[in-house]
Amino acid sequence: MNLLHRKKEQPISRTLLLLITGLVLGFLVMTQAKYFTDYVSTVGRDSTENIFRRIQILKTTNDELNEEIALLETQLEDLNNQAQSFQTIANDIKKNEIIAGETDIWGPGIELVIDNELNALWFTDITNELFASGAEAISINNIRLTDTTIGFDELPNGQIMINGVILQTPYTIHAVGDKESLRQVLESPFGILQRMEATLEEFSYSLTEKDRIDMKQV
Amino acid sequence: MSTSLKVISIFAGILVGLLVMAQFRTSTPISSSYPLDQLEAQKELVQGYINDETQLKSRIVSLREKIDATLEDNNITSQTTNLDRLNELKEEIGLTELKGEGFYIALDDSPSIDRETIEGEEAGIVYAADIRDIVNLLRANNVEGIAINDQRIIATSSITSVGNTVLVNNSHLAPPFTISVVGDYESFLIRMADQAVLQDLKQRVNEYGIVFSVKQAPHVILPIYNGQFRLKYIQRADESTA
Numbered sequence: 268m269n270l271l272h273r274k275k276e277q278p279i280s281r282t283l284l285l286l287i288t289g290l291v292l293g294f295l296v297m298t299q300a301k302y303f304t305d306y307v308s309t310v311g312r313d314s315t316e317n318i319f320r321r322i323q324i325l326k327t328t329n330d331e332l333n334e335e336i337a338l339l340e341t342q343l344e345d346l347n348n349q350a351q352s353f354q355t356i357a358n359d360i361k362k363n364e365i366i367a368g369e370t371d372i373w374g375p376g377i378e379l380v381i382d383n384e385l386n387a388l389w390f391t392d393i394t395n396e397l398f399a400s401g402a403e404a405i406s407i408n409n410i411r412l413t414d415t416t417i418g419f420d421e422l423p424n425g426q427i428m429i430n431g432v433i434l435q436t437p438y439t440i441h442a443v444g445d446k447e448s449l450r451q452v453l454e455s456p457f458g459i460l461q462r463m464e465a466t467l468e469e470f471s472y473s474l475t476e477k478d479r480i481d482m483k484q485v
Numbered sequence: 486m487s488t489s490l491k492v493i494s495i496f497a498g499i500l501v502g503l504l505v506m507a508q509f510r511t512s513t514p515i516s517s518s519y520p521l522d523q524l525e526a527q528k529e530l531v532q533g534y535i536n537d538e539t540q541l542k543s544r545i546v547s548l549r550e551k552i553d554a555t556l557e558d559n560n561i562t563s564q565t566t567n568l569d570r571l572n573e574l575k576e577e578i579g580l581t582e583l584k585g586e587g588f589y590i591a592l593d594d595s596p597s598i599d600r601e602t603i604e605g606e607e608a609g610i611v612y613a614a615d616i617r618d619i620v621n622l623l624r625a626n627n628v629e630g631i632a633i634n635d636q637r638i639i640a641t642s643s644i645t646s647v648g649n650t651v652l653v654n655n656s657h658l659a660p661p662f663t664i665s666v667v668g669d670y671e672s673f674l675i676r677m678a679d680q681a682v683l684q685d686l687k688q689r690v691n692e693y694g695i696v697f698s699v700k701q702a703p704h705v706i707l708p709i710y711n712g713q714f715r716l717k718y719i720q721r722a723d724e725s726t727a
Binding site: 352 | 490494495496497498499500501502503505506527530531534535537538541542544545548549551552555556559567568570571574575577578579580612613614617618620621622624625626627639640641642643644645646647648650652655681712713714715716717718719720721722723724
């Protein structure tokens with residue numbers, strides 16, 4: 268009697284077991300898919316859609332363009348005045364020498380030191396992120412990035428060369444600009460440092476705000 | 486228990502699991518919480534800023550041209566040396582048109598994809614990171630000058646994106662992208678032949694139909710940089726102390 272009862276019960280418990288297994292499996296498949304999507308968006312090299320960020324960038328850019336226009340208008344006015352034109356040219360030369368990296372400069376900013384070996388794309392992305400966030404000058408291991416800088420080149424052995432110089436770890440990246448906002452951008456959620464942490468094994472860095480960063484002319 | 490019943494049970498379980506998780510996933514569509522009119526207003530706001538930016542940039546170019554013309558008119562002998570130095574610097578930092586032999590790189594999304602409607606990662610579209618990698622490769626190849634669509638690339642240029650919109654010098658650019666280059670075409674081709682170079686992009690060109698081509702050109706003209714120079718925090722070491 269007992270044997271008969273067991274034989275009847277067995278298929279029901281099996282069905283239940285299979286159903287639960289299937290449920291757990293389905294749950295796991297979807298969880299995995301969700302985490303994968305999140306992971307991709309974390310390590311993806313470009314930021315995700317954010318209308319407020321877009322508006323903020325546009326507004327800041329337009330403010331800066333208006334400032335540049337005011338500056339150029341003053342310059343044009345001064346040039347029309349023969350007496351002032353000499354000084355205007357001299358000032359313009361001094362300003363352009365800063366931009367071209369042909370004079371020593373200093374200013375507040377940040378120092379980012381990375382101990383890991385990096386490939387060229389990380390250097391491209393870090394410097395891009397810094398310039399996009401308002402950095403006015405950047406140097407890597409004391410090599411200042413200017414219009415004449417030869418880009419990041421990856422050698423067959425994985426070493427990175429810039430301007431004919433092989434970069435050695437630790438990589439020290441200096442950026443002159445609003446030190447607080449530069450640090451915030453680098454450390455922001457889904458920012459470059461978080462993406463590097465998600466991608467690189469044992470990623471180790473230090474980020475410091477500095478009151479004075481000096482950069483030599485090129 | 487029959488085999489078919491087992492299979493049905495497994496599939497039923499998987500289906501329920503999928504549905505439960507799908508429910509989780511659809512619980513936080515942040516952007517969909519905006520009413521339609523608000524989204525429309527945001528789009529209009531963005532477009533307004535873009536229009537303003539275009540006008541401001543063209544004003545900057547026009548002022549820089551006027552300044553150059555005035556400098557030419559004021560060509561006083563004592564200032565000639567200074568003018569030469571100024572022009573040399575302007576050339577270096579992208580404040581003059583650059584003409585020369587070079588090539589064009591055409592880059593576009595896969596024809597089967599509509600950039601406006603996609604969500605999340607899509608291998609068939611051109612990302613800012615792709616353009617950044619190409620620009621870095623060109624710089625590593627020591628080219629003389631680069632422009633993307635009408636945007637001159639200078640040392641401080643940034644190539645970023647917000648969602649699927651590419652921003653170069655903070656200007657909104659839409660595909661197709663044309664990268665104009667003044668520089669050596671042959672040496673770029675040699676670099677491109679290296680399998681390790683632009684690996685990800687090359688793979689997406691082959692597998693997802695991204696459009697990528699390089700064409701030699703005898704006369705490439707790069708426009709003047711039309712953006713701003715940020716010099717708010719930077720100071721010359723010979724003029725000031727901390």
